Amino acid sequence: MKKIETIIRKSKFDEVKEALHQIEVNFFSYWDVTGVGNEKEGHVYRGVSYSTSDIQRRFLSIVVSDPFLERTVAAILKSAFTGIVGDGKIFVSDVEEAYRIRTKERGFESLK
Amino acid sequence: MDTNGVLDLMWIVICGILVFFMQAGFTLVETGFTRSKNTGNIIMKNLMDLCIGSLGFWAIGYTIMYGESIGSFIGNPTLFFDDAENMHNLFFQTVFAATAATIVSGAIAERTKFTTYLIFSLIMTVLIYPISGHWVWQGDGWLTNLGFIDFAGSTVVHSVGGWAALMAAFLVGPRLGKYTKGRSNAIPGHNLLIGALGVFILWLGWFGFNAGSQLAISGDNANAVAGIVITTNLAAAAAAIAAMFVSWGLYGKPDISMTLNGALAGLVAITAGCAAVSPMGATIIGLIAGVVIVFSIEFIDKKLKIDDPVGAVSVHGVCGALGTLLVGVFATDGGLLYGGGFHQLGVQAIGVLAIGAWAIVTSFIVLYILKKTIGLRVSKEEEVDGLDIHEHKTNVYN
Numbered sequence: 294m295k296k297i298e299t300i301i302r303k304s305k306f307d308e309v310k311e312a313l314h315q316i317e318v319n320f321f322s323y324w325d326v327t328g329v330g331n332e333k334e335g336h337v338y339r340g341v342s343y344s345t346s347d348i349q350r351r352f353l354s355i356v357v358s359d360p361f362l363e364r365t366v367a368a369i370l371k372s373a374f375t376g377i378v379g380d381g382k383i384f385v386s387d388v389e390e391a392y393r394i395r396t397k398e399r400g401f402e403s404l405k
Numbered sequence: 406m407d408t409n410g411v412l413d414l415m416w417i418v419i420c421g422i423l424v425f426f427m428q429a430g431f432t433l434v435e436t437g438f439t440r441s442k443n444t445g446n447i448i449m450k451n452l453m454d455l456c457i458g459s460l461g462f463w464a465i466g467y468t469i470m471y472g473e474s475i476g477s478f479i480g481n482p483t484l485f486f487d488d489a490e491n492m493h494n495l496f497f498q499t500v501f502a503a504t505a506a507t508i509v510s511g512a513i514a515e516r517t518k519f520t521t522y523l524i525f526s527l528i529m530t531v532l533i534y535p536i537s538g539h540w541v542w543q544g545d546g547w548l549t550n551l552g553f554i555d556f557a558g559s560t561v562v563h564s565v566g567g568w569a570a571l572m573a574a575f576l577v578g579p580r581l582g583k584y585t586k587g588r589s590n591a592i593p594g595h596n597l598l599i600g601a602l603g604v605f606i607l608w609l610g611w612f613g614f615n616a617g618s619q620l621a622i623s624g625d626n627a628n629a630v631a632g633i634v635i636t637t638n639l640a641a642a643a644a645a646i647a648a649m650f651v652s653w654g655l656y657g658k659p660d661i662s663m664t665l666n667g668a669l670a671g672l673v674a675i676t677a678g679c680a681a682v683s684p685m686g687a688t689i690i691g692l693i694a695g696v697v698i699v700f701s702i703e704f705i706d707k708k709l710k711i712d713d714p715v716g717a718v719s720v721h722g723v724c725g726a727l728g729t730l731l732v733g734v735f736a737t738d739g740g741l742l743y744g745g746g747f748h749q750l751g752v753q754a755i756g757v758l759a760i761g762a763w764a765i766v767t768s769f770i771v772l773y774i775l776k777k778t779i780g781l782r783v784s785k786e787e788e789v790d791g792l793d794i795h796e797h798k799t800n801v802y803n
Contacts, residue, residue: 337656338591339663339716340703 294388294401295362297355300326300381301373306351312372313355316364320404321355331378350381356388358401409623416630417493420617424500427610428455428507430603434669435511437600438662438715440592442791443515444801450510450522457523458503458530466502467495470535474545479536497617501562504614505534508566511715512574513781516581516788519796521775525573525768533767534565537760552749553756554736557618559677559728560760567722568761569768571711576772577781579712581788589707592714597661604665608641611672615679629680636679637672640691644671647695655699663699666716670698673721674728678735686735686742693731694724726757 301309303325313321326349333344357365362385369383393403406414432451436444458466465482471494472480486495506529510522540546541553541561555561583590594600616633619626648667652660674694675687682690701719705711711718733750734741741750775781782788787795794800 336591336593337658337660338593339660340652340656340699340706341589341591342656343591 294356294358294391294404296386296388297353297357297362297365297369298384298386299353299355299369299373300328300350301353301369302375302379302381303349303351305373305375305380308372309353309369312368313365316361316368318355318357318361318365318368321353323351323353326350326352348379356391356404358404412623413621413626414493416622417497417617417620420613421493421497421500423610423613424497424504424617425610427500427504427607427614430605430607430610431504431507431511433599433603433606434665435514435603435715437596437598437603438511438594439514440791441595441802442793442800444595444793445797445799446519446792447510447514448801449519449797450526451507453523454506454510454526454530455503457527458506459499461527461531462499462502462535463495464531466531466535467498469531470498470502470538471543474539474543477545477547477550478539480539480543497620501558501614502530502534502538505562505566506530508563508717508721509570509573512570512713512717513577514714515792516782517573517577518780518783519792521779521781524775524779525771528771529566529569529768533569533764533771534562537561537565537763540760541756548756548759551755552752554681554732554749554753555677555729555756556680557615557676559673559675559725560757562725563673563676563721564725564729564757564761565764567718567720567725568764570713571705571718571722572765572768573772573781574711574713574718576769576776579710580714581785583712584710587710589710594662594714597665600662601665604668608668608672611637611641611676615676619680633679635684636682636687637675639684640675640679640687640694641668641671643688643691644668644674644695644698647692648699649695651696651699662716663702666702666720667695667698669720670694670724673724674731676725677729678732681732681736681738682740683735683737686737686740690728690731690735694727697727698724722761726761729753729757 328348328350330348335344373381391403392399436447463486465484467486468483469480472482475481506526538561540548541555612634615637616630619630622630645664645668649659649664652663671691671694674690698719701723702716705713705718730753733753736749737743739745739749
């Protein structure tokens with residue numbers, strides 16, 4: 294099993310979600326995060342301009358079985374892409390074990 | 406009481422209720438334009454200045470303002486006003502006094518000691534505001550005798566509050582992090598929606614503030630009241646538009662909080678002349694106020710380096726004085742543009758300067774004494790963590 298963590302533009306979330314559904318990745322968690330990056334956002338408040346490198350993004354955590362890894366990454370790479378600085382990142386790591394609390398199933402079965 | 410008397414009394418009570426609601430507007434503007442960690446403190450300041458003002462103005466402030474004149478300078482004070490035939494007047498004037506007091510709150514938000522604010526608020530409503538108010542509205546005041554026009558209180562209410570706010574913001578000092586290496590930093594407000602709702606509520610309440618100041622609605626007063634509603638609305642709308650375009654030109658985008666301030670600037674500016682100018686005059690006064698407000702906020706923030714989170718000094722002090730002066734230009738009876746010469750303008754200037762000096766000097770003395778005794782400012786730790794958790798041991802958003 295693999296854990297795919299990805300940070301994407303909020304504006305791309307619906308497309309990524311749809312792309313994941315297309316390849317039958319139907320379960321994942323997400324939350325909004327603030328990060329620091331290369332992109333600077335210019336602001337003006339009451340006549341005082343300031344720029345912030347604090348960037349708002351959405352963080353998705355997806356656990357899939359090994360055969361699903363490549364197509365999941367490919368779906369995200371395609372659907373989250375704009376080509377402009379700040380499209381985000383994907384991180385892949387191993388997951389040692391998984392359990393479904395209700396049925397006590399473990400491993401690949403618990404992900405279905 | 407005859408029908409006309411009943412109508413007039415009812416109008417004053419209804420308008421007083423509208424002005425009362427402006428307290429909600431002030432609370433919302435101040436909380437929206439500041440950070441969430443100080444919201445509870447701002448709620449308490451705005452609630453308490455209304456409560457303290459209500460008791461204080463009834464106990465003595467009202468008669469200092471409206472009692473029999475002593476030398477055209479101050480009313481003869483009597484305690485605990487209880488005249489069954491003037492309760493509507495007491496109510497109407499109480500909510501005006503509370504308005505003058507609450508203006509200060511916004512300028513010193515996020516860093517001022519709660520107890521200090523309460524004490525200052527009491528002195529404002531029982532002493533500073535009623536004495537200068539007496540000069541203009543009691544009937545025998547020295548500015549009334551000169552012919553000074555301030556129909557609903559651009560100067561009497563708003564400038565007095567605005568200049569006191571200037572002194573308070575100056576003496577209490579800027580918020581931590583507002584100025585670094587001599588540069589002004591932005592401290593964005595936590596909820597502009599709340600701020601916008603506050604502006605709409607203030608605008609609504611202002612119809613009571615200005616149209617109620619006719620103090621009657623029976624007979625020919627009805628047309629006068631309707632005219633005041635129109636001048637008030639036009640000035641606010643014109644000022645918001647002007648502020649929007651000026652901010653658009655300066656910063657490349659129409660600035661939200663500046664435009665909101667613009668509407669308030671127009672309302673403050675038209676308050677003095679709402680019964681004396683034409684609809685066109687009101688619109689021009691609004692446009693001027695809408696331009697001035699943006700530059701005034703910038704000047705106070707970046708040049709004077711006085712930290713006023715909500716723009717209270719510019720909205721109430723500067724635009725109050727400006728609107729009062731412009732009565733001398735645009736009054737259809739005696740204004741400069743209507744062949745009245747410079748006389749009225751001169752009288753307006755005397756009133757603006759005299760009341761401005763009064764408010765600045767008295768509030769400076771009171772605040773300076775408070776600074777040297779109980780202190781104006783919370784500790785650094787308290788300011789960083791937020792006043793809510795230290796002054797009130799709670800959070801507003803949970």
